[in-house]
Amino acid sequence: MSEIKPEQLGTLQKINEKYDALGQDAGAFLKGFSHNKPVTYWDYVEVETLLSLQRPRTDFPDEPIFIMYHQVTELLLKLIVHELQQVVDAENLTPAFFKIKLERVNRYAGVLTQSFSVMREGMDYEQYNEFRLALAPASGFQSAQFRIVEIMCTDILNLVNSRVKGKISEDVGMDQIFEELYWKDAGLDRKTGKKTQTLKMFEEKYEDDLKSLAGKMKSKNLLQQFLSFKESDLGYAEMKNAIREFDHTYNVVWPLSHLKTAEYYLNSKGENKAATGGSEWQKYLHPAYQRRVFFPQLWSEEELKNWGNF
Ligand code: HEM
Numbered sequence: 001m002s003e004i005k006p007e008q009l010g011t012l013q014k015i016n017e018k019y020d021a022l023g024q025d026a027g028a029f030l031k032g033f034s035h036n037k038p039v040t041y042w043d044y045v046e047v048e049t050l051l052s053l054q055r056p057r058t059d060f061p062d063e064p065i066f067i068m069y070h071q072v073t074e075l076l077l078k079l080i081v082h083e084l085q086q087v088v089d090a091e092n093l094t095p096a097f098f099k100i101k102l103e104r105v106n107r108y109a110g111v112l113t114q115s116f117s118v119m120r121e122g123m124d125y126e127q128y129n130e131f132r133l134a135l136a137p138a139s140g141f142q143s144a145q146f147r148i149v150e151i152m153c154t155d156i157l158n159l160v161n162s163r164v165k166g167k168i169s170e171d172v173g174m175d176q177i178f179e180e181l182y183w184k185d186a187g188l189d190r191k192t193g194k195k196t197q198t199l200k201m202f203e204e205k206y207e208d209d210l211k212s213l214a215g216k217m218k219s220k221n222l223l224q225q226f227l228s229f230k231e232s233d234l235g236y237a238e239m240k241n242a243i244r245e246f247d248h249t250y251n252v253v254w255p256l257s258h259l260k261t262a263e264y265y266l267n268s269k270g271e272n273k274a275a276t277g278g279s280e281w282q283k284y285l286h287p288a289y290q291r292r293v294f295f296p297q298l299w300s301e302e303e304l305k306n307w308g309n310f
Contacts, residue, residue, distance in 0.1 A: 057134045060127040069118050070140065077145035079108045084152045088220045093228065095235040102242035109249040116257040120264060128265050132276060137198040139277025141186050144206045148213065149250070153222045154294040156214045161185055162291045174211050182290050186279035198277040223295055244298050251292045252308055259285040 004012075012030075019026035042048060053071065056063040083101045090097060140146075150159055160168065160180040168180060179188075187199030195203075218224075226243055229236060262281055266273040275281045283289050288308030296304060303310070 056131075058131040060131040062123045062127040063131040065118070065123055066128070066131070069115075069122075072115070073112060074143065074145060076108045076112050077143070077149060080105050080149055081145060081152065083108075084149065084222060087222060087225055088152060088217065090225070093225055095229060095233050095239055098225070098229070099235055099239050099242060102239065102246060106242060106245050106249065109246060109254070113249055113253045113257055116254070116261065120257070120261040125265065125268075129273070132265075136276040137196070137201070137278065139198050139275065139279075141183070141198060141277045141279065142202045144202075144210070147183070147206070147210055150292070150294070151210060151214050151217055151221070153246075153250075155221065155223060156181075156218070158223075158293065158296060159183075162289075165291070174214060177214075178207065178211060182292060185290075186277060186281075186284050196278040198279075223297075226295065227297070240298060243295055247294045247298070251290075251294065252287045252310075255285060255287040255290070255292075255308075 015030065016026045019029055054064050054067045056067060083104045087093065087098060087101045156174075156177055157165075157168070157170065159182055160177060161182045161184070164180050168177065170177070178184075184199065187196035188194070222243070226239065229239065233239075259282075262275070262285060266275065267282065272282070279285075286308060291307055293299065293304065293307060299307075
């Protein structure tokens, strides 16, 4: 039996202190610890749960690719949210911390854009166009994390549609602002007030939470955090580059890859198929139409005018 080493005593002392502070018995904890089973990879990573989460609706062999790639995207979005959360919650935010977090966010966003070929090139055209018919009215449009990223990144008024941008203020209230969000254009006929089933279901499930998040992010979203720095701060230029890179990747590069993919599957033979979410997708998905810009202060007038085309 091996002896207790002097350096292990220090660890034991720390455990004692920790449990004393909690008013708990460190001895009982250590005894319990001695019964613990060794950690395994499969339990720690929850591999079996993860691999049981694919439930195709058809027998087409390429449908699992579609499901898994959406799941990969949701995990990458979760990584982005995880980093953004630390920036928006930071009490004494430093340029160095901001830069590290933004570099991570850019890394994840880069994986999202570089890997989109899994969709564009990685599925059989005919199979996709059969199994997608079984999925309506579900649409990637209903990804809540995609909206959470937007709301964490910028002032909510930067997410309204271009027809009212600069013309409405926060005074109109969150309910009115939400009706004007650019993404409602995918499913709301503003003349009749009619909404697609895809939009209605999404609003029912997530809108209250998204409004509450927008309220919380008002003064501490990523844009506001960045604006709290001064140009004279060490590392300002790098931070600015990193945040601009993210704006361009998330709001131009990814949307263009996504649109190109939609064009391939839904319109490469000029047949302009209806999307599962029922939007006028060719117009709606183009970044030059959406004009979604998280950090407008960091782009020139010319760049903003050409948004989506560079
Ligand atoms: C073959 C692959 C894909 C096609 C053809 C496609 C097509 C579309 C279309 C036509 C829309 C417009 C809404 C509608 O009417 O349904 C849309 C929206 C959307 N899709 Fe996809 N999609 C694909 C893959 C993905 C993937 C892998 C994701 C990742 C989560 C995704 C996320 C989204 C999001 C977030 C929106 C809303 C975009 C916005 O509001 O700017 N899509 N998609």
